[in-house]
Amino acid sequence: xxxxxxxxxxxxxxxxxxxxxxxxxxxxxxxxxxxxxxxxxxxxxxxxxxxxxxxxxxxxxxxxxxxxxxxxxxxxxxxxxxxxxxxxxxxxxxxxxxxxxxxxxxxxxxxxxxxxxxxxxxxxxxxxxxxxxxxxxxxxxxxxxxxxxxxxxxxxxxxxxxxxxxxxxxxxxxxxxxxxxxxxxxxxxxxxxxxxxxxxxxxxxxxxxxxxxxxxxxxxxxxxxxxxxxxxxxxxxxxxxxx
Numbered sequence: 001x002x003x004x005x006x007x008x009x010x011x012x013x014x015x016x017x018x019x020x021x022x023x024x025x026x027x028x029x030x031x032x033x034x035x036x037x038x039x040x041x042x043x044x045x046x047x048x049x050x051x052x053x054x055x056x057x058x059x060x061x062x063x064x065x066x067x068x069x070x071x072x073x074x075x076x077x078x079x080x081x082x083x084x085x086x087x088x089x090x091x092x093x094x095x096x097x098x099x100x101x102x103x104x105x106x107x108x109x110x111x112x113x114x115x116x117x118x119x120x121x122x123x124x125x126x127x128x129x130x131x132x133x134x135x136x137x138x139x140x141x142x143x144x145x146x147x148x149x150x151x152x153x154x155x156x157x158x159x160x161x162x163x164x165x166x167x168x169x170x171x172x173x174x175x176x177x178x179x180x181x182x183x184x185x186x187x188x189x190x191x192x193x194x195x196x197x198x199x200x201x202x203x204x205x206x207x208x209x210x211x212x213x214x215x216x217x218x219x220x221x222x223x224x225x226x227x228x229x230x231x232x233x234x235x236x237x238x239x240x241x242x243x
Contacts, residue, residue, distance in 0.1 A: 001058075002106040002141040003149040004113050006035070007156050008061075008098040010133045012070070013125040014091065017191040017203075022088040026126065028066065029176055030100050031191035032059040033203055034126045038136075039102070039112050040196070044120030047196045055193050055204075058103040060177040062150045062213075065157035067096025092130070097156050099138070103146040113141055147211075150175055155216045162215075171215040179207035186210045 014026040015034045036054040045051075070092045076085040102109065116123070116137045124130050138156075142149050155162060155173070165171045179185035185207030192204035 001103050001145070002109040003101055003103045003144060003146050004109045004141050005099055005101045005138045005149055005153055006038075006116070006136045007134055007138050008035075008100055008125055008132065008136065009096070009156065010125045010130055012092045012094055012130045013067070013096050013098075014093065014130055015126040017189045022086050024088060024090040026069070026091045026093055027189070027191075028093070029061050029063050029174075030098055030126070031189065032178075032206055033191040033193040035059065035061075035100050035102070036193045037196060038123045038125075039115065041121040042115040042119035042123055043112070044115075047198055049196075051193045051195065053104075053108060056104065057108075058146050058178050059101070060103075060146050060150050060175060061098050061100040062153070063096075063174045063176075064099055064155055065095070065097035065161050067093040070094045095158075097158070099150060099153050099156055101146050101150050101153075103149075106141065106143075109141045113137065147175070147177060150177075151213055152216065155218075165215065166218055171218040172212050173215050175211040175213055177209050177211065179209040181207075183207075183209065 008030055013030070014024070015029065015031045016025055017027055017031050017033070032055075036051060036057075036059075039054060040049065040051065072090045072092065074088050074090055076088070077083065078085060102112070122128075123132060123136060125132055138153065157165075162171075186209050188205050188207050190203045190205050192206040194202035194204055
C-alpha cells in the first residue's frame, strides 16, 4: 500500500456533507467526498465517471490549523428567466490548514500524485470559489501506513499559529481517520462518494475514528526526541598522576 499526503491551505475552504437548499454548511475538516472530487478533477474525470476506486481508498486528515468559521450571504439569478433566487447562507473556514492523506494500491496513488502536479481541471478546496494558496502536493507517495504518515508529516500551520499553540502548552492536533468495519466509529458522515452526477448526486455513510496526537516537532512527538547524547564524550580523559 502507498500513501499520498496533500496540503490543503487557502484563504477560504468549505467542506459540506449536509448542505441543503439555501443553507450551505461546512464541516470542521475536509470530507472524503470533497478530497475525492479534488482528485477526480485533477485527473480530468467527468461528473458521471466511476468513483469506486477513489471511494475505496483509505482516507484521513490532520487538522493543523482549524481556522475561523465565517458566514456569508449570496444572491443569484436564474440563468434563463433572470428571476432572483432565494438568498442563500454559506459557511466557510478562513485561514485553515489541513494535511489530508489517501492510502491504496501503489499504481493508483502514483497516478493521483502525477495528476495533482498537472491537473486537468483546477483543484479547489470544497467549492469553486476556494482555490488553494499553496501547492497541494507535499511529496511523492510514501511506503507506510496512513496513520503513521499523518503522525510524522511536517506541521503545516503558519509560524504564528505554531508559536501561539506551543506557548500555550496545548500543541496537539486532531486526526480523523476512516474507521475499519469491525471497529465502532466515533461518529459518521454521509460523505462517501458514490456519484457526482449533477442530476443525482449520491453519498454513502462513512465511519470516522478520532485521535489526538502531539504536534510534530513539539514535546512528546516522534520528531522532537533528542538524539542520544553523552555529555562526557567531549571531556579529556584524566591521566593518572605521578607522585
